[in-house]
Amino acid sequence: MKLFSESLMSELEHQLKSIHLETENPIQLSELAIKSTIAVLEKLKNFFIKYKPLNKREEIEFFRDIKPKFASKLIYYNKIYTIETNRPLGTQKIIRKYYKAELLKLKVFFEENQEFYRYYRTSNNYLDNKYFIRAKYDLKLMLDSSYFLADHRFATSHDNKVASILANDEIKVFLEEQIEKLGRKTVKTEVPSQLSKGPKWTASKVELIELIYALHTEGVFNNGVSGLKEVTTFFESSFNIDLGQFNRVFLEIRNRKSERTKFLNTLKNKLIIRMDDADEN
Numbered sequence: 660m661k662l663f664s665e666s667l668m669s670e671l672e673h674q675l676k677s678i679h680l681e682t683e684n685p686i687q688l689s690e691l692a693i694k695s696t697i698a699v700l701e702k703l704k705n706f707f708i709k710y711k712p713l714n715k716r717e718e719i720e721f722f723r724d725i726k727p728k729f730a731s732k733l734i735y736y737n738k739i740y741t742i743e744t745n746r747p748l749g750t751q752k753i754i755r756k757y758y759k760a761e762l763l764k765l766k767v768f769f770e771e772n773q774e775f776y777r778y779y780r781t782s783n784n785y786l787d788n789k790y791f792i793r794a795k796y797d798l799k800l801m802l803d804s805s806y807f808l809a810d811h812r813f814a815t816s817h818d819n820k821v822a823s824i825l826a827n828d829e830i831k832v833f834l835e836e837q838i839e840k841l842g843r844k845t846v847k848t849e850v851p852s853q854l855s856k857g858p859k860w861t862a863s864k865v866e867l868i869e870l871i872y873a874l875h876t877e878g879v880f881n882n883g884v885s886g887l888k889e890v891t892t893f894f895e896s897s898f899n900i901d902l903g904q905f906n907r908v909f910l911e912i913r914n915r916k917s918e919r920t921k922f923l924n925t926l927k928n929k930l931i932i933r934m935d936d937a938d939e940n
Contacts, residue, residue, distance in 0.1 A: 664725045671699045689740035696733040704813045722791040722818040731825035751841045758834050790817035832907040860898040866922040868905045
């Protein structure tokens with residue numbers, strides 16, 4: 660089951676990456692992403708229901724760790740679609756107020772589910788038999804009403820709550836990015852003509868963001884006092900590239916199953932090979 664789910668997640672992430680390259684319009688992007696995620700979730704559901712035999716450990720792992728990662732993407736893109744389609748017309752101040760109100764909703768969700776947040780974030784497992792086993796719900800443990808409408812072959816009392824926690828992390832990043840964009844100066848400084856003739860970044864944006872975070876973490880700019888946004892803006896200007904929601908991309912990098920520093924590892928290995936080749940010549 661684990662191998663199948665990992666392969667399916669890889670398929671979904673590939674589809675989502677293609678969608679992000681296709682359009683930057685959050686409404687169009689969300690529509691396409693929702694369709695892809697629903698289709699993949701349906702594959703996961705069909706596989707899980709037919710999977711035999713299923714022991715208790717596998718069931719808990721599926722509903723605590725596997726399914727929420729898929730469902731969180733559906734929750735995330737559906738929420739972004741709702742936020743953007745309901746965004747009011749008006750001044751930057753009005754729109755900023757709207758985004759801040761959406762951030763407040765995330766805070767309210769956290770406060771209402773603080774006990775479960777603590778349970779999940781600290782990797783407790785003493786209630787897993789109630790939270791992540793089907794038909795083992797406890798009315799005293801703050802159930803989502805949606806649970807009673809769900810297909811109980813493919814749902815437990817709290818797997819959707821885990822998915823919401825994961826989704827909210829990314830929604831928060833999106834909202835903060837939008838607020839930050841509104842706060843930027845509308846007049847951009849002109850890039851010197853000789854700069855536009857410089858090297859062009861031809862690797863992926865994800866790889867550049869990984870590199871920027873590594874350099875910023877090491878504090879190589881202005882003795883470590885430069886802010887991350889300042890450094891990112893410099894790279895965007897230097898390479899004439901828009902890195903968009905780089906905080907959200909970093910969140911995806913952090914959540915990699917293996918090789919979290921994939922690009923940095925590649926740079927290191929290729930530099931060593933180059934040195935070895937130079938030593939032989």
